[in-house]
Amino acid sequence: DEVLSEDNIGECDALLIAINPKDTVEFLNSHAQMISRKTLVIDCCGTKRTVCAEGSRLAEKYGFTFVGGHPMAGTHKSGFSNSSGDMFIGAPMVLVPPVFDDIQLLDRVKKVLDPLGFGFLHVMTAEKHDSVVAFTSQLAHVVSNAYIKSPTAREHKGASAGSYKDLTRVAWLDPGMWADLFICNRDNLLRELDTIIASLGQYRDALEAEDFPALRELLREGKKAKEEVDGP
Amino acid sequence: DEVLSEDNIGECDALLIAINPKDTVEFLNSHAQMISRKTLVIDCCGTKRTVCAEGSRLAEKYGFTFVGGHPMAGTHKSGFSNSSGDMFIGAPMVLVPPVFDDIQLLDRVKKVLDPLGFGFLHVMTAEKHDSVVAFTSQLAHVVSNAYIKSPTAREHKGASAGSYKDLTRVAWLDPGMWADLFICNRDNLLRELDTIIASLGQYRDALEAEDFPALRELLREGKKAKEEVDGP
Secondary structure (H helix, E strand, O other): OOOOOOOOHHHOOEEEEOOOHHHHHHHHHHHHHHOOOOOEEEEOOOOOHHHHHHHHHHHHHHOOEEEEEEEOOOOOOOOHHHOOOOOOOOOEEEEEOOOOOOHHHHHHHHHHHHHHOOOEEEEOOHHHHHHHHHHHHHHHHHHHHHHOOOHHHHHOOOOOOHHHHHHHHHHOOOHHHHHHHHHHOHHHHHHHHHHHHHHHHHHHHHHHOOOHHHHHHHHHHHHHHHHHHHOO | OOOOOOOOHHHOOEEEEOOOHHHHHHHHHHHHHHOOOOOEEEEOOOOOHHHHHHHHHHHHHHOOEEEEEEEOOOOOOOOHHHOOOOOOOOOEEEEEOOOOOOHHHHHHHHHHHHHHOOOEEEEOOHHHHHHHHHHHHHHHHHHHHHHOOOHHHHHOOOOOOHHHHHHHHHHOOOHHHHHHHHHHOHHHHHHHHHHHHHHHHHHHHHHHOOOHHHHHHHHHHHHHHHHHHHOO
């Protein structure tokens, strides 16, 4: 119940670091030697490979325990003034432990996170996390941000419904934070961007050719994919 | 309070046609001569240029009144069994009248639509409607349908949040209906598809080049566009 400082950082049972990936790595490097061997350190970054590699390296060197974390919750608004006490209730929390068979460690993490009310703790590798998040979150933010740039956006008043609202909700974002996250996960996000650009090109070409059966088939495939992943 | 038939169609005060554009044009052509001069005909198609041109032509020829309509509501499910009595409450309704200065006509339309509880009636030209809807609705459906096709979609379980849900909600759609609507509005939707594909390519190139300032600037522009259109 005090402000964290270099004087008391060595007394923490748990340390949750909720800043950008670059800053997290910097913070860990400059503070690792002050962290006690009994401290559990969990980061909250949206990409995991870089941070977990550095966290694990420093944990091994200085003796504390490091577990990667990504609380998958939040709004399009950022900063402390937009935080809320119930933001994580029911939300998924991804955990990237240094080993996957240490039940005691996972139990310790669970106890620390318990008051936040996460709906489910998902344990996965940093590689898997970054691959999946490039699709579920990063691509969503790029597409939404690109979507709203159409000049037609300025004329739409009065002729839009739920689909417009959904597609453009996360267009309003923190540019610096997301640019940082994107570059941290460059390979995966490039793969997803190339995939959707190629896919959109297929609809575009079928439409240009006025090829009704091809267009219907492309839409049918997407409907089927959605149904297989999330149900009808 | 009877089923509409060729026997009673001539007695209707108002006739709302809620079928696909192609079928609407066909229905109007085969029934125009049975429609009374006192009947107000409103279609409910998602594209307006073709249907309104044909509706106006037949209205002039046979003496009834035709107004184009697009109730901007609904879910991703289609068919009569998915209809509901309160679907239109608060939703926008776009109207395309044959002339824009006939207050009595608009009042007549308003009275007919009143029981449905639309939130607002927007009067616009068929051209403007089709241009705007290509962006607010048709593009949203194509992008959502393309989005879910990434092979990563099948692995995402447990690592997704609101942005994924929003981006893929309308991926599940009626392929035949939408392919029909897209082809009816080919020029406008092609313009929007070309715009977003080019825009996504800019983020892609900045990311490939690991150009942080360029990526941040692209995101900042999108944030600004969203804010200007919908507020922060």
